[in-house]
Amino acid sequence: MLTIKINGQDTAVNAEPDTPLLWVLRGELKLVGTKYGCGQALCGACMVHLDDEAVHSCVTPVSAVGTRSVTTIEGLQGNEADALRHAWTDIDVVQCGYCQSGQIMSACALLKKTPQPTDADVDAAMNGNICRCGTYPRIRAAIHMAAGSR
Amino acid sequence: MAKVKRRHFIRYIAGTVGGLAIGWSLLPPRQRLTPGDPLPVAPGQVALNGWVKISPDDTVTVVMSQAEMGQGIHTSLAMLLADEMDASWDRVKLEQSTLDKIYNNQAEILDALPFQPDENGYGKRAARWMVAKIVREVPGAMGTGGSSSVNDLWLPMREAGASARAALIAAATDTWKVPVNECRAEAGRVIHTSGKSASYGELAARAGQLGVPKNVALKDPSAFKLIGKPVKRLDNPGKINGAAIYSLDMLPPGLLYASVKMCPTLGGKVTRFDGSAAQALPGVRKVVKLEPYAGGLASYGAGTGGVAVIADTPFHAMRAVEKVSVEWDHGPAAGLSSRDAINALSQALDKNAGKVHFSHGDSEGAMKGAAKTITAEYRAPFLAHATMEPMNCTVQFKDGAATVWAPAQGPAFAVNAVAGVLGIKASKVKLIIPQLGGGFGRRTFVDAVSQAAAIAKEADGLPVQTFWSREEDMTHDYYRPAFVSRHKAGFDAQGKLVAWQAATAGSSMGAPSFIDGSSKGAADTGYGFLNARVTHQGTDSLVPVGIWRSVGHSYNAFFTESFIDEAAAAAGQDPVAFRENLLKDNPRLLRVLKRAAELSGWGQPLAPAPDGAKTARGIALHPCFGSVIANVAEVSVGEGRKIRVHRVVCVLDCGFPLNPNLIKQQMEGGIVFGLSAALQGEITVEKGQVQQKNFDTYAPLRMRDCPVIETDILASAEHPGGVGETGTPTIAPAVANAVFALTGQRLRSLPLKLV
Secondary structure, X not given: OEEEEEOOEEEEEOOXXXXXXXXXXXXXXXXXXXXXXXXXXXXXXXXXXXXOEEEEHHHOEHHHOOOOEEEOHHHOOOHXXXXXXXXXXXXXXXXXXXXXXXXXXXXXXXXXXXXXXXXXXXXXXXXXXXXXXXXHHHHHHHHHHHXXXX | OHHHHHHHHHHHHHHHHHHHOOOHHHOOOOOOOOOOOOOOOOOOOEEEEOOEEEOOOOOEEEEEOOOOOOOXXXXXXXXXXXXXXXXOHXXXXXXXXXXXXXXOOHHHHHHOOOOOOXXXXXXXXXXXXXXXXXXXXXXXOOOOOOOOHHHHHHHHHHHHHHHHHHHHHHHHXXXXXXXXXXXXXXXXXXXXXXXOEEEHHHHHHHHHHHOOOOOOOOXXXXXXXXXXXXXXXXXXXXXXXXXXXXXXXXXXXXXXXXXXXXXXXOOOEEEEEEOHHHHOOOOEEEEEEEOOOOOOOOOEOOOOOEEEEEEOOHHHHHHHHOOOEEEEEOHHHOOXXXXXXXXXXXXXXXXXXXXXXXXXXXXXXXXXXXXXXXXXXXXXXXXXXXXXXXXXEEEEEEOOEEEEEOOOOOHHHHXXXXXXXXXXXXXXXXXXXXXXXXXXXXXXXXXXXXXXXHHHOOOOOOOEEEEOOHHHHHHOOOEEOOEEEEEEEEEOOOOOEEEEEEEEEEOOOOOOHHHOHHHOOOOOOOOOOOOEEEEEEEOOEOOOEOOOOOOOHHHHHHHHHHHHHHHHHHOOOOHHHHHHHHOOOOHHHHHHHHHHHHHHOOOOOOOOOOOOOOEEEEEEEEEEOOEEEEEEEEEEEOHHHOEEEEEEEEEEEOOOOOOHHHHHHXXXXXXXXXXXXXXXXXXXXXXXXXXOOOOOOOOOOOHHHOOEEEEEEOOOOOOOOOOOOOOXXXXXXXXXXXXXHHHOOOOOEOOOOOO
């Protein structure tokens, strides 16, 4: 049995070590805010933070987490997260919403590293996140708004 | 969206006409306030009609008959009711409706009838009257599709709100013994001129006893507080903190998971399988053989068989299903290639042009007498829906009854599919529809629901979530049909367009020709052609095909608006001026066209792209779903001859704009969806197998390639049209026309590629 830190809590995990973190979160721990979209690190719906880095949980074996701290959308807190959620609401970003957990995780990792991102920074940081509803223009606007408001 | 409904609708007609024909003309139109069975209520809660309930704590629960798949319909519909009711917006909660005839979607069916939007002849009015009558009476004609929800519910939900408000005022006047004209309603309270007031929660019980009021007046638009305002989405909070629940997130106690492996060949099935290696893996409960889904029509693609593994966790199920060894019967599509299938459409048009779907004047004669003619053939590929949430459904079958959690655009289809598979009555099926992680038409089809019911039958009463991998989802879709279209235009000696002909070939989804929507967007262009003929040849398809955001408009707008651009070039005219000449009798389309030209700076110099590349504009205009849209796209060509779209100006007339904020969202979303298809969308089939399996090879647009989109919604007091699909059709022709303006190269196949 593994113990990993998830959303600030040391959490015992029964899954086999090769189980992708996504399926540990969704299947065993019932943290279903992190979504399955492609299973191949192509769409970003499964983004979580390992420490402050955004990673695809669908291709990250739970054994690779080690001592790093896992943050999911349910546990995402702090100034950047607050600013992003405020901007997301103010601009009405979401449509179906299925990809938005991943979008916010990627956007938050960006702001932690680059507090005042350029459009090119946004393009690079958000390139791994697909949205079929086409919310990209509003995501871009919301990231800039969140950056400006802090 | 409309097509599959029509298919079922035919069956409904067959089954119900006999019983309903007598006495129709004697019946008044059935109002949609009161359901057949009273709404279920919690203790203390009161239902004032079939659309709204009030709780003692003043919560106003608005009943939702439509599925929320991102289009914002829950917010929009709640606004209609809450405004007329003068409810307090922050006390509004939503609840899924039951299946009842008052929730039947009449507009979805009516919009599918094959008439020109501006036609108002006896035939159209008679057909609409008759069909509306039928749809009112047919059980289960509910559905979210065809961009029809606001069109359909604009009056019923307002009437429900106004009725509830009148009932609450009546309760107050009855309690206080005061005349009704001394009371008004505001923000969830009834207030008397004396200053005395009571909340809706306090008045609800008495209002319920007094019954549904008669002759209720709707508000004058000047009194709207929510309707017409950019109200924020009600579903924002849960969608930014992980709390929003989709079908895949349902966690009923004892939940098991089933992963599916279907025959890679479309329409194939299992000859034999060996599940022993899978069965030996941890957590595996059972290996199940899946019969092909039998609910579709064979003429447009058969269902595909496969195997499923039921296990204790999703990963155990996914891992184990790969270990099931299967011998496949690849079926009739084993030799199929999409290239051949599309070439066959073109060859079919060599033989004949198909059935006439629209005719005006004498296009043959005019073409013969023309001084100059031009012809062109256009092509559109198969496309997948690729909803972000892959297909899935959870079913618990216990004690002869089923509970179903499904992302469903057609609730009755889902209920009937489960009932059919389990051999129980539809009344024994309880359907819960959570948030849909995208729909785009895919979730009208209940193949995955049917499969999930078959799997749940093997689970000894435990709930099973059947979920498809992205690969299964992409390779077993009901694809947007491939289409080929041939166009001919004739001009007189002065260069005036005197004849227009279009002939399309593609799968019409088995619908009889008189209600075949394949020509939507080809036959009903709104242009005042002097002589025109639009024909369609329906073909069978081994590739399963289905409705895809904007349906016939998705390809016909590309064909029509590209060829209009060709005609303008052939006539030596500016594309906007050329269209204006064809729209002299169509002020609605003309207004949208002129505004798009104005807002985009049409005819003005255009700055180069950031890297200095030359840029050009292209325009496209299209009426669909009761709305009219125009796009002007600004494009350049980048490295590797890549087409880049920098800015899109979008002008929309959607009738009365219920929520401008949500409408703009839908325009942005529709344009990005259409642009993904226009630049990158193509499903190909080799040896009967779909070649694109994930987002690497079927690649939606990403942030870096997304243009700036500026949307202008024109003021209108007309009945609302649809917006959910309206944004999609015009972007492909606008971009293609811009590429022509930039390079002189006319791209006639989707996706658009410069070679």
